[in-house]
Amino acid sequence: MDGTAEAGAGGAAREGAAAVFSAIEAAPAYRLVFHAIEREILEGRLRIGDRLPTETELAHRLGVHRSTTREGLRLLEQSGLAERREGRRLYASLPRTDDLSERAQRALSLSRVSFDGLWRLLRALEPAAAALAAERIDAETIAALEANLARTADAVEAGRSVTQLDLEFHALIADATGDAAWRLAREPSAALLFPANERMLPRLAQSGARLLTAHRNIFDAVRAGDGEGAERWMRRHIDDFRRGYVLAGFDPDEPVSPVGAPESGDETRRPGRIEARPGEQGGDG
Amino acid sequence: MDGTAEAGAGGAAREGAAAVFSAIEAAPAYRLVFHAIEREILEGRLRIGDRLPTETELAHRLGVHRSTTREGLRLLEQSGLAERREGRRLYASLPRTDDLSERAQRALSLSRVSFDGLWRLLRALEPAAAALAAERIDAETIAALEANLARTADAVEAGRSVTQLDLEFHALIADATGDAAWRLAREPSAALLFPANERMLPRLAQSGARLLTAHRNIFDAVRAGDGEGAERWMRRHIDDFRRGYVLAGFDPDEPVSPVGAPESGDETRRPGRIEARPGEQGGDG
DNA sequence: GCTCGTTCTTTGTCCGACAAACAGACTAAG
DNA sequence: CTTAGTCTGTTTGTCGGACAAAGAACGAGC
Numbered sequence A, B: 001m002d003g004t005a006e007a008g009a010g011g012a013a014r015e016g017a018a019a020v021f022s023a024i025e026a027a028p029a030y031r032l033v034f035h036a037i038e039r040e041i042l043e044g045r046l047r048i049g050d051r052l053p054t055e056t057e058l059a060h061r062l063g064v065h066r067s068t069t070r071e072g073l074r075l076l077e078q079s080g081l082a083e084r085r086e087g088r089r090l091y092a093s094l095p096r097t098d099d100l101s102e103r104a105q106r107a108l109s110l111s112r113v114s115f116d117g118l119w120r121l122l123r124a125l126e127p128a129a130a131a132l133a134a135e136r137i138d139a140e141t142i143a144a145l146e147a148n149l150a151r152t153a154d155a156v157e158a159g160r161s162v163t164q165l166d167l168e169f170h171a172l173i174a175d176a177t178g179d180a181a182w183r184l185a186r187e188p189s190a191a192l193l194f195p196a197n198e199r200m201l202p203r204l205a206q207s208g209a210r211l212l213t214a215h216r217n218i219f220d221a222v223r224a225g226d227g228e229g230a231e232r233w234m235r236r237h238i239d240d241f242r243r244g245y246v247l248a249g250f251d252p253d254e255p256v257s258p259v260g261a262p263e264s265g266d267e268t269r270r271p272g273r274i275e276a277r278p279g280e281q282g283g284d285g
Numbered sequence C: 001g002c003t004c005g006t007t008c009t010t011t012g013t014c015c016g017a018c019a020a021a022c023a024g025a026c027t028a029a030g
Numbered sequence D: 001c002t003t004a005g006t007c008t009g010t011t012t013g014t015c016g017g018a019c020a021a022a023g024a025a026c027g028a029g030c
Helices: A029-042 A055-062 A066-078 A097-109 A115-136 A139-158 A163-176 A180-193 A196-203 A207-223 A227-247 B029-042 B055-062 B066-078 B097-109 B115-136 B139-158 B163-176 B180-193 B196-203 B207-223 B227-247
Strands: A082-084 A090-092 B082-084 B090-092
Touching: A029 A055, A029 A066, A055 A066, A066 A082, A066 A090, A066 B066, A097 A180, A097 B097, A097 B180, A115 A163, A115 A180, A115 A207, A115 A227, A115 B115, A115 B180, A139 A163, A139 A207, A163 A180, A163 A196, A163 A207, A180 B097, A180 B115, A180 B180, A196 A207, A196 A227, A207 A227, B029 B055, B029 B066, B055 B066, B066 B082, B066 B090, B097 B180, B115 B163, B115 B180, B115 B207, B115 B227, B139 B163, B139 B207, B163 B180, B163 B196, B163 B207, B196 B207, B196 B227, B207 B227
Parallel strands: none
Antiparallel strands: A082 A090, B082 B090
């Protein structure tokens, strides 16, 4: 087995009767590697948490070169099905939902969704989430919400930003539903919409206090198991949010802000930044 | 520059005054490559649709070996920011939402969400989507919906499965809202929930006909711009769905079906399947 | 029994090479 | 002049092999 995959070459000929010709595409070997391992995980032969075989072993078993294997592993890694633990080893893992929503959020922010589009979505989701949360909430989440409220109170009093705490509050409510689907559904939009608060705050007096009151009402209803109340308060809260946005002079039909510069997400404080070489200055085309 | 990145090695020493020690982690060079290119795209220096420089050029400019560059490119590829067009070349691109939701769906299906959890979510989303769709729908989507209804009618008459068409109908409604956020929010859950139809159908007479009628009502309202009507019909449709599920004898508190075997998704018809070598039979740890 | 240095493994990178696919330029045929 | 075929340079996909550093495993010494 040497050089190019014999994958794509043969097999396309022999046009019989009703030829359909659905664009044949030969996957490169590194992608086959990816799918092969993916399969092992999805079909349970490699369980979540299991260590993957070493690169050399994989290369050997799959009959490809180690470099090729590594490329496949990168795909696997980025797909969330393999994860580095303690630095080096790769372990089979479930795609992390926060990772997924982060990506979704990025996709959204690049696709010019309007404030109102997001708002309508969350207006549908959040009240329903609150209602379900009221049915299912557990002690742990109650404690987390209480802590969140306390910190929010502090922040409001000190005049600090409450955006992060706001996001967290709503995320906790979603978590309280006990189903990952909720979190996944709302997170990207929420992460894009709620930070608008940041821009409203300077223009609206006591908006922080209003937010805190609203959160408290919602929390009380949720803790009391009052689904209907939780839903109602949440809806009011969301409506109030939009009202504030308009009042502050923003246009809800505009695409939501481009989020500005990518502020220090993951690994931004990289030690040795790769620099372009002085030599040639690119030009691709 | 040879061998290991000097990234992680040096630089950790020199403990001055108030040392904080925030877990330094040296990203391997291939990840730095990934982030470097990612940045170029996110910050607009590489615009969506632009061809990426060739691997050799990238390697040269970033000062790493081509193999390393390729690993970084695989990460980029899987993250959705680079895409193959016409087979080979890589182009900067936006993460495709259907790709994202596919992954989200997989994550969900592995995390044991209950039927009811999903159902509650969609019961909140779908009616709201229909309402918004009624406000914003355009001719093109109307045509697509009409085509969908026609095919659904055929399928019902012929007794074929309508699951795919059902999914498509709802996705089209979501698309009609004009905001990608809706699609992203509902797709994973919908893809997991609606196929339950498949299992109900054999146990419930005329359920296909009911579905068709419901879709028609929703469509009529949407086309007429009747948001309230669309919302009402959709809600009924969703409620009906759950009723059928229970009636058919399934327990809505159970985790939704594990989707069974991964039926021929992408690239399953791979030409040269990679096989394990006869030699050693793995055993890791 | 626990710590320390020594070996073995595994990952991260690099070097170099080459076949096949592709894009173009050019040429022969209709 | 258009169409089909040929040649050529570029780019990707893979492969072979090498080596440093980080961890892990292991045995010697306190």
